[in-house]
Amino acid sequence: MPELILHHYPMSPFAEKIRTALGFKKLAWHSVHIPNILPKPDVVALTGGYRRTPVLQVGADIYCDTTLICDVLEHIQPEPTFYPAHLKGVARVFAQWADTTLFWSSMTYSFQPKAQADLFKGLPPEAGKAFMEDRKAMHANMVRLRTGDATSAYRSYLRRIAHMAEEHDYLFGLEPCIADLATYHPLWFTRRQAASLAGILATTPAVLEWMDRIEAIGHGAMEKFDSASAIEVAKRADPLPAAQKMLVDSAFQDDHGIPLGTRVTITPETFGTEPTEGTLLAATRTHYTLEREDPRAGVVHVHFPRIGYVLRKVEAA
Incomplete structure (x- = not known):
């Protein structure tokens, strides 16, 4: 190994x-x-x-x-595999959507000013300012979503994910796959890092239950x-x-x-x-x-x- x-x-x-x-x-x-x-x-x-x-x-x-x-x-x-044979194509495509479209909706929503205290808790004000300036530079060639538009999209995506989580323990069946991992991390950021905004997740209880199952996987040794x-x-x-x-x-x-x-x-x-x-x-x-x-x-x-x-x-x- x-x-x-x-x-x-x-x-x-x-x-x-x-x-x-x-x-x-x-x-x-x-x-x-x-x-x-x-x-x-x-x-x-x-x-x-x-x-x-x-x-x-x-x-x-x-x-x-x-x-x-x-x-x-x-x-x-x-x-266990990230890519079950019968889901190999759809799981990868779904993961790519989650890592891009879902991710940026989540980040725009979660970085609202009201969450700054959560995101930079315990840090001096200049640390939070430096982080935001760094990310602004990283976004230099991107078209940014407006907060209201990102929030609307995020709510819609959560409802669609909930429809999947209501049918199975995981998004595509009884076992997690790459689609679950890619979908989980933007939602984890809202829930664990921007706690004052995490109420958006409460409107989809099936998503929270699914997130609990993913979180229980842990991080290995x-x-x-x-x-x-x-x-x-x-x-x-x-x-x-x-x-x-x-x-x-x-x-x-x-x-x-x-x-x-x-x-x-x-x-x-x-x-x-x-x-x-x-x-x-x-x-x-x-x-x-x-x-x-x-x-x-x-x-x-x-x-x-x-x-x-x-x-x-x-x-x-």
């Missing part, structure tokens, strides 16, 4: 998705708490620029984005770790050979006219669009892999899903 290191912070909803995924798989993991705003020098030493949360580290292999991280965990521990030690792990390790990568495919799929071995950047399409630059090692139907070298972390391979990310060739100056 490989040593799993999760770089995250407690308030992060996407980190809660992966913490619950680790619990679902009953996996042991090392927990590295990272800053919730820039600068994040230890994270960037591993990723090369990507700053979204969480990041999964396995030796000198760095996995970005929760969609790809879940694929890695599925490879490591196939049972967590052990505290520190970022300096994580960087040392990367430096002492070699990236896994292609045949041992914990990813579902390896065949080259060229949709850009960019050959392997080219210097490229990979950038999130929206939200936190800091690029990662490196040498393109893999471009498969599901993921990209870059090789890069850092003075502190050594040679690392950084992996991204294809969906939601932009691949560009680095042009000579």
Whole structure:
């Protein structure tokens, strides 16, 4: 069983998705708490620029984005599965909707001014201000929902989720799948981090009961770790050979006219669009892999899903 290191912070909803995924798989993991705003020098030493949360580290292999991280965990521990055979397509599509459309409705609703006291409880005023300014910068190229529109959408989505939860213990049947994990974390944020606004969930009791079942899964066996030690792990390790990568495919799929071995950047399409630059090692139907070298972390391979990310060739100056 490989040593799993999760770089995250407690308030992060996407980190809660992966913490619950680790619990679902009953996996042991090392927990590295990272800053919730820039600068994040230890994270960037591993990723090369990507700053979204969480990041999964396995030796000198760095996995970005929760969609790809879940694929890695599925490879490591196939049972119980995130992707039941009869639901594989619909569960992934539903999860993508939950991680995007549902997520942004929830975040816009949950970050209303009336929830600021919940979100930054115990912190000095300047910490809350710094967080909001950081997130404003991350949203720079996004169209933002207005609070009223987001609230209306969130209420509708909760009713639709309730219709599913009323029929089964979980959204698609008797066992949870990736759709449950992706749907849970935006609602968890409202319930646990923006408590003064959590009354919106009370109008859908079936959703609250379903959330209780997901919460009961837990987070697996967590052990505290520190970022300096994580960087040392990367430096002492070699990236896994292609045949041992914990990813579902390896065949080259060229949709850009960019050959392997080219210097490229990979950038999130929206939200936190800091690029990662490196040498393109893999471009498969599901993921990209870059090789890069850092003075502190050594040679690392950084992996991204294809969906939601932009691949560009680095042009000579």
